[in-house]
Every structure is written in C-alpha cells, then in structure tokens.
Amino acid sequence: MSAQAGPLHSPMLERLGLRSVINASSWLTSLGGSLMAPEVLAAMQDVSRHFVDMAALNRVAGERLAEATGAQAGMVTAGASAALVLQAAACLTGEEYAASVLPDTRPERCEIVIQKAHRNRYDGAWRLGGARLVEIGTARATADWELRGAIGTRTAAVAYVEAPFLGQPLPFERIVEIAHRHQVPVIVDAAAEVPPVGNLRRHIAAGADLVAYSGGKGIGGPQTSGILCGRRDLIEAAWVHGLNYDSPHAGVGRPMKASKESIVGLLVALDLFLARNHAADVQRWRAMAAHVVAALQGVPAVSAWVEEEGRQGPQAIIQLAPPHDGGAVAAALLRGDPPIAIGAGGLRGELFAVMVTLRNGEERIVADRLREVLSRSGSR
Numbered sequence: 001m002s003a004q005a006g007p008l009h010s011p012m013l014e015r016l017g018l019r020s021v022i023n024a025s026s027w028l029t030s031l032g033g034s035l036m037a038p039e040v041l042a043a044m045q046d047v048s049r050h051f052v053d054m055a056a057l058n059r060v061a062g063e064r065l066a067e068a069t070g071a072q073a074g075m076v077t078a079g080a081s082a083a084l085v086l087q088a089a090a091c092l093t094g095e096e097y098a099a100s101v102l103p104d105t106r107p108e109r110c111e112i113v114i115q116k117a118h119r120n121r122y123d124g125a126w127r128l129g130g131a132r133l134v135e136i137g138t139a140r141a142t143a144d145w146e147l148r149g150a151i152g153t154r155t156a157a158v159a160y161v162e163a164p165f166l167g168q169p170l171p172f173e174r175i176v177e178i179a180h181r182h183q184v185p186v187i188v189d190a191a192a193e194v195p196p197v198g199n200l201r202r203h204i205a206a207g208a209d210l211v212a213y214s215g216g217k218g219i220g221g222p223q224t225s226g227i228l229c230g231r232r233d234l235i236e237a238a239w240v241h242g243l244n245y246d247s248p249h250a251g252v253g254r255p256m257k258a259s260k261e262s263i264v265g266l267l268v269a270l271d272l273f274l275a276r277n278h279a280a281d282v283q284r285w286r287a288m289a290a291h292v293v294a295a296l297q298g299v300p301a302v303s304a305w306v307e308e309e310g311r312q313g314p315q316a317i318i319q320l321a322p323p324h325d326g327g328a329v330a331a332a333l334l335r336g337d338p339p340i341a342i343g344a345g346g347l348r349g350e351l352f353a354v355m356v357t358l359r360n361g362e363e364r365i366v367a368d369r370l371r372e373v374l375s376r377s378g379s380r
C-alpha cells in the first residue's frame, strides 16, 4: 500500500512493449496486486544474496504471523489461494496421514460444507486440496438446520468466505457454534479483507480454526505471498503437505512453495502495515475521491459523489445517464495515455474510482481524464 508518487514510465515495461497503468480499481490481481514499499524490496534483496534454512525461516515467520493475527500458529504461503489449498489438505488428512495420500486417495472425511451464497471463483482451491464442496442454502439465505443437516461423518470442515462481493446469510458466529458442536473446524477465506487492520484478528477471535489472507493486496507484500494462520495442529498438518522443506520436498503444496524473498517481503510489509496510521490513509483517500467528484460537477448526465460504506476505502462513485455508456468510458480510459483502470459495472451500473491503489497526485490525472472522456461522450 505504497503512497509514494511514482514514475509514470517504466523502462522495463517499455522494453517489453507494455505500459504502466494508473490503478483506480483496487488491489486487483489482474493489475499486479499492490506496490511494494522500498523497505520490503530492500529486505527481499537482502535475503536474495543468502542461502538459509527454509523450514526455520518459515517457522520464524509463522510465529510473527501468529502474533499479528492472535492465532496459535501461522505460515507464509504462495498467496491466499495456496493457503486455501492447504486448509483443505490439512482438514482432510490431519497430521497423521502421509503427505502423499493426496491427491490420489481421498480420505473418507473429504467434504467441505459451504453456503451457496459463498460460492465464488476462488473456491476451486479447496477442491484442489482434495475436498468435495457440499452446498447448503440458496443464493440468498441459509438456515441453521441446513448447516446442521449437512454435517456428517464425511465432513472435514465448514468453509466461510468474506469478500466485498458476497453476502453473509448465516452469521459467522452461528457457523462456528454449530460446526464446533460437531467437532468440525471452520476455515475462512478473508483474502481481501485487510484493511481494515482489525480484520487480521477478527475471525480467529470469533473462533475460526484456519484463516487465509492475501499478502499482495492491502498488506502490500509480494503478490505471490499469503498468510495461513490458525490452530497449531492444523498448521502442522498443512506444513506436512509440501511446506516441510525437508525430504521428500513434495506433497500437494509443493507447486505453491513460498520463496525466501516472498517470506521476508511479506513480514516487512506486514510490519509496515501494522504500524501505519490507517485513519490518515482513509482521510487522504477521502480527499482524493472528493477531488475526482469535484472535477465532474457540471458535466451533463453525470452525477458523482463520495461513498465509503461497504467499499474498499472512500471511492468516487459516478452514475451515468444516457447517452453515456459506463463500459465504453472505462474502455476509453484504459486505451488512453496514460492508461487508467477504473471500476465499472457496480451494483447500480455505476463507475467507481478506487483511491487505495493510486499514488499521490494520480487522482488529478484520473479526474482530468474522466472529465475529458465524459465531456466528449455526453455530447455525442
């Protein structure tokens, strides 16, 4: 989450025939996740010059992650998705199985119960870890009895997903209560839920058994880093599935190994993130969003305002009336020079300019280009 004003041109990208994009659409994986602070890069460069006992390094990192999340234990993974794979593998097998049972043999206990409303394009990671997903409820609602009825001898875990684009039909506390009554662990995908910083501890405090976060979104670590934290026995089980850098160096987690650079990069990013003045960040984003909104006053068939509730930081919301076409406006911005990526197609078809990934001063470029494109498209 770097706020430094950065160069608009990248010699490296230009050599490859690519252009640096101004990102007004949040910590999107498709745009590179986040920007790493100089301190993060320095730490990565430091360890890049050394060999080290990788198991010991991730053990030490795990202790720091446990401290930061309030969990018993933790480990650095290759992104939140890798953490989800390991969640499934750990809950399916526990510590006692040899790592090699997956993926050839599915243990009897191989089902993960998930609310239909929580199905999303990332949940294949749990299946990759060997699980079969058992859906309960409808797209909008889940009842207690549906969860109780779905838990049986085959249930390895109950999954819970928290994301800006998903509803929460059955409250987390109810899920924990019911699952734990049946001695079934609750696993959580909270990949993009930080900031706010409080979310790093929230699910563990409420009884989650394993929680996954992305290191390369709001925390500002390497894009290929992630956090898995939770119960010590389950972290040990996850460790067996490929993060035990000892012989045989293999298991379903092996293709997702975290590098030494990734591990220390995430730790330093997390320290910086914890030490940040988050209230000042929000204030800065609010002023930046207000600047964009102000620039759009008086443009025909455009209304714009700042919105924060339920969004990743204060955003400039831009509602368009005909003849404007939101998709066409977003596409024009991305084709422009410099290319600007802006959120399009919100719940009400609105455009939304996200501030959290803008570097200082870039809000002025976004505002000017938006005004230019909208003035043109409105007079068509």
Ligand SMILES: *Cc1c(COP(=O)(O)O)cnc(C)c1O
Pocket: 029, 078, 079, 080, 081, 082, 122, 162, 163, 189, 190, 191, 192, 213, 214, 215, 216, 223, 225, 226
């Ligand atoms: C981004 C995201 C993921 C994947 O995270 P990576 O760190 O990119 O692997 C998983 N789940 C949700 C809800 C996400 O937003």
